[in-house]
Every structure is written in C-alpha cells, then in structure tokens.
Amino acid sequence: MIRLPAAGAVLFSLAALALPTFALPHKDPNLLTHADTRAQLQDVDLAGVVSTAEAQGDGVDSLPTSWCGDETGADNTANAATPANKARFKVVYAYAADRPDRFAGWMHALQADVAVVQRFLSAQDGGTKALRFDMGTRCGPRYVDIQTVQLPGPRSSYVDNFGAIASAVQRALGPASGPRDAIVLADGMSGGSQEYGLGETVMGPSGETPGAANVHNRGGFTSILFSRDGAAAPGAAKWGWWPEGFLHEMTHNLGAVQWGAPHSTQPPGGTSPAYGHCWQGADVMCYVEDAGAAHAMQQDCAGLPGAIPQSYDCGRDDYFNPAPPPGSYLATHWNTYDSAFLASCGEVAPACGGGQMWVPEPPAATAPPAVAGTARRGSTLVVQPGTWSNAPSSYRYQWQRLVRDGWENIDDATGRSYVAGSDDLGRRLRANVVAANDDGAATAASTATAPIGGSAVNRAASATSSDCKKATKAKKSSKSSKARKSSKARCEASASKKKKTKASKKKRKARR
Numbered sequence: 001m002i003r004l005p006a007a008g009a010v011l012f013s014l015a016a017l018a019l020p021t022f023a024l025p026h027k028d029p030n031l032l033t034h035a036d037t038r039a040q041l042q043d044v045d046l047a048g049v050v051s052t053a054e055a056q057g058d059g060v061d062s063l064p065t066s067w068c069g070d071e072t073g074a075d076n077t078a079n080a081a082t083p084a085n086k087a088r089f090k091v092v093y094a095y096a097a098d099r100p101d102r103f104a105g106w107m108h109a110l111q112a113d114v115a116v117v118q119r120f121l122s123a124q125d126g127g128t129k130a131l132r133f134d135m136g137t138r139c140g141p142r143y144v145d146i147q148t149v150q151l152p153g154p155r156s157s158y159v160d161n162f163g164a165i166a167s168a169v170q171r172a173l174g175p176a177s178g179p180r181d182a183i184v185l186a187d188g189m190s191g192g193s194q195e196y197g198l199g200e201t202v203m204g205p206s207g208e209t210p211g212a213a214n215v216h217n218r219g220g221f222t223s224i225l226f227s228r229d230g231a232a233a234p235g236a237a238k239w240g241w242w243p244e245g246f247l248h249e250m251t252h253n254l255g256a257v258q259w260g261a262p263h264s265t266q267p268p269g270g271t272s273p274a275y276g277h278c279w280q281g282a283d284v285m286c287y288v289e290d291a292g293a294a295h296a297m298q299q300d301c302a303g304l305p306g307a308i309p310q311s312y313d314c315g316r317d318d319y320f321n322p323a324p325p326p327g328s329y330l331a332t333h334w335n336t337y338d339s340a341f342l343a344s345c346g347e348v349a350p351a352c353g354g355g356q357m358w359v360p361e362p363p364a365a366t367a368p369p370a371v372a373g374t375a376r377r378g379s380t381l382v383v384q385p386g387t388w389s390n391a392p393s394s395y396r397y398q399w400q401r402l403v404r405d406g407w408e409n410i411d412d413a414t415g416r417s418y419v420a421g422s423d424d425l426g427r428r429l430r431a432n433v434v435a436a437n438d439d440g441a442a443t444a445a446s447t448a449t450a451p452i453g454g455s456a457v458n459r460a461a462s463a464t465s466s467d468c469k470k471a472t473k474a475k476k477s478s479k480s481s482k483a484r485k486s487s488k489a490r491c492e493a494s495a496s497k498k499k500k501t502k503a504s505k506k507k508r509k510a511r512r
Helices: 006-017 046-056 103-124 160-172 243-254 465-475 480-511
Strands: 029-035 088-095 129-131 135-137 140-144 147-150 179-188 196-202 223-229 342-343 363-368 369-372 380-384 388-390 394-403 406-408 418-419 429-437 438-443
Touching: 088 103, 088 160, 103 129, 103 140, 103 179, 103 243, 147 160, 160 223, 179 243, 196 243, 223 243, 223 418, 363 438, 369 429, 380 394, 380 429
Parallel strands: 088 147, 088 179, 179 223
Antiparallel strands: 029 196, 129 342, 135 140, 196 223, 363 388, 369 380, 380 418, 394 406, 394 429, 429 438
16 A cells, blocks of 8 residues: 655645754655555564574674663653754554553563664674664663654544554654654554554655755654554564564665666556565565566575575665665665664664674575476476575575465475476476575575476377378288388388478578
C-alpha cells in the first residue's frame, strides 16, 4: 500500500517558507508510503548477524538490549544525551485510548531493536557510522528515550490508518529544534493476521539530489510498525521485535530506494508509486513488489548470517556506500550514508560496539553456481560451485526439485552430481551450494534446469518416413534376421538423406 497525496506540492511549498519548523510532517508531490510485511523481508536476519558478531568478537561493548528508565508521555529533555539541534529518530510507543497501555511489555524489545540496528549498521560500514536516535533516560545515555503516545480516539479510528496515527503522533511530539523523524510501534493496530510496516519517502528529483540539500535531511518523516491485535507483547526479547522491519522502514525515511537506482524495481522511465525497492538479495531493502517490476528478484549476495558487508545494499550501488566510486550512481545521486540522521561512531558511542570492531567475513557468491548436463531422465547432472570471495574452505550441496509449493529438497541428493529419476519428470531441478570458512557459511542457488524429459530415443529411427516404418514393420514378420537388418539399414540411410536435404534447403533459403 502506497499513498501519494494529491495536494503535496502546495503543502510542501508552505512548509518550506516556515523553516526551521522541523516537526511538521513532510509534504512533497512524490511523497510515498511503502507497506512491507515480515514475509517480504524474510531473507534478512539482523539479529542472527549481530549475535554471531558478538559471540565471535572480543569484548564487544554496545547498547544494552534491556531498557531502563521511566515511562513518559513527553520528551525526556532532563536526561537528553542527543543534542536537540541534531537530526535524530524519535522512538514512540502508541496505543489507542480504548486499549490498555502495554509499554512495560514493549520497552525492552524497542531498546533491543535500537541496539541490534546500530550494531548491524556499524558492521555494514566498517565501524564508521550508525543512526542517531534520541537517547537518554535517568539510567544513562545508553538507553533510548521512548515516548508513549495515547492516541485520542478508539482503536477503530486507527486500524491500518497510517495518516491518522502519524498525525496524532506528530501532534503529541510537538515542535523540534532540529530535523526529526519518528519510528512508531502502533500496538495492536494491524487489521489483519500479520504485522507489517509503513514508511514514508520522497521519490524523484528532490529525493535523488546528492548531499546536504537532499529533502530527506530535513526530517518530518514517519515510519509505523503495526503489531497484530491480540498478540502478546514481546517482553524481554534480547534480539528485539522484528528489527529488520524497524530498519527497513527507517531506511525509507532516509530516502531509499530511489527510482533511478541501478537495481530499482521501478520499470525504466516509470514513476509508479507501486515501486520503491530493489531486486538484488539478500538485502534489507530488496524485494519485488509484483510481476510488473523492472526485474525478477535475483539472489546476487549471500544470505544472512553471511557476508555482513553485502546485506545493507547488496553490491553497494543502490542506496548505501561509504565510498562510492567516482562517477557512479551513488557518487552523483543520493547516498543514504551521507544522511544527516547518521552520525560517526565516536559521536553515538557505544552504539557501534566497543573494543576491536570485528566484522565476520564468511564466503559470498560473486558468480552463481551452474548445473551442467542434459535435462533428461537417467542423465547425470553436475553442479559447479560458482565463484566465491573470502576463501571458502569447504562446500556442501543439496539438490532440489520445483513443486507446486516451491523448491523442495531431494532426499539423499547431497553430492556434486545427481542422476535425474522418474520422480523428476516434468519438473525443474537446481542445486544449492553452501560455502563455508572459519567465519561462517553462505548459500547460493544455481539457475533452474529445463523440465526433465523422458529417456533418450533413437532420433534416426524416429525421423524415418511413414513408408519406411511400414516397410520395417512388414519385414519384422519375416523369419530372416538378415532381411530385418537390411531393412533397418535402408530406413536409417533414408532418414539421414532426408535430414541432409532439409539442411541444404534451409541454407539455400538463408542465402536468398
């Protein structure tokens, strides 16, 4: 679901005259709101990466994953650790007036989301930057300043209603001294059976402008995560509540993924509000919205846990690169690494993690595996593992066949070669290759084979004329083995001659 306000151009002009009114919701003719579900972001596991890094690193000292402080419906300026004039994200817990305040069941998960996202991002850029959140409670600067907002109306006024929630939250937050975006947990506001997120972003020329003048640096954007009604609060969840969705929606607020990006799902030259992601996986911002997208989803980078530097902008060419090559898209267009909402690790310490910054380097596929062989029952198929960075020390294999519900593993088919059998007739096959080294493992799939056909047939015999076949059948009634062999030889010779004649005609036609 994407919202494109018709009156955005006028409202944006009025807001521009009122600077610095940073708390105003952002208005622009290309302001879009993207909806994203867990299923669409399922290939990315931030918590798995962070837990791996912390387990194998030495003495990591990052933000705590449990919250400490006092619930408040106002900005905690008395304990503020973030300068008021700096661009920052404000974390908000929102609930409807006719529903109970469950902040106590969400506070630890929201703190953990911030901790996981910060540690993850710092690993993405080599320990140089992370997001700037509004931090500081009575327990110290390492705790996020979460503001509770009781929405003034009943739940029915806010279910699946981004605009109503965003407006109420921004009014409750009030004016700000610097650029401010809001990331909101809307408790029980999903009207369906699954949680999802919505995040605002601006597309087009103002969205792609490089550097400090980019519209996303001004703030005023909102992201909302809608939890399921009736679902239990997460409690003390060490790895947070859906940190992938948390980061994904905030990255929309930062300005990704622009329509002009090399791997944008927007068809070339298009301006449809349906598209705002990328088609390279596994990536925090990549999934294909529908069949009309510019390209099918393509797993160009290793999944997670895997090569951390390739999970937040696979290929470093669409929305985030600490050092884009001169003349590249991100060197000449908006690069979210330059966002005012990101700060140096020194400024937001210890959000990036203390001690020695350790970034695991498991294998990453740079060229996909490939299957060689004929797609026919009884034929042996062999997978080449592809090309991998970070020096894999071992490979594992798993052959799969495509069924109605997707790809299924073939029992005991775990070698480099596989003999196609009767169960494979009419189905496509592929091989998953798992490359491993001391830092971990990553998986890449080969392209699918053609549908598996039947066993080999005698092509020469099948090419004979009907007359020849009849003659052969008649000869079979003869008791003479010599006669049968002679008939077969004449038929095969006739078929071969016809093939040559046809080929000669095609060549003459081609020359004309």
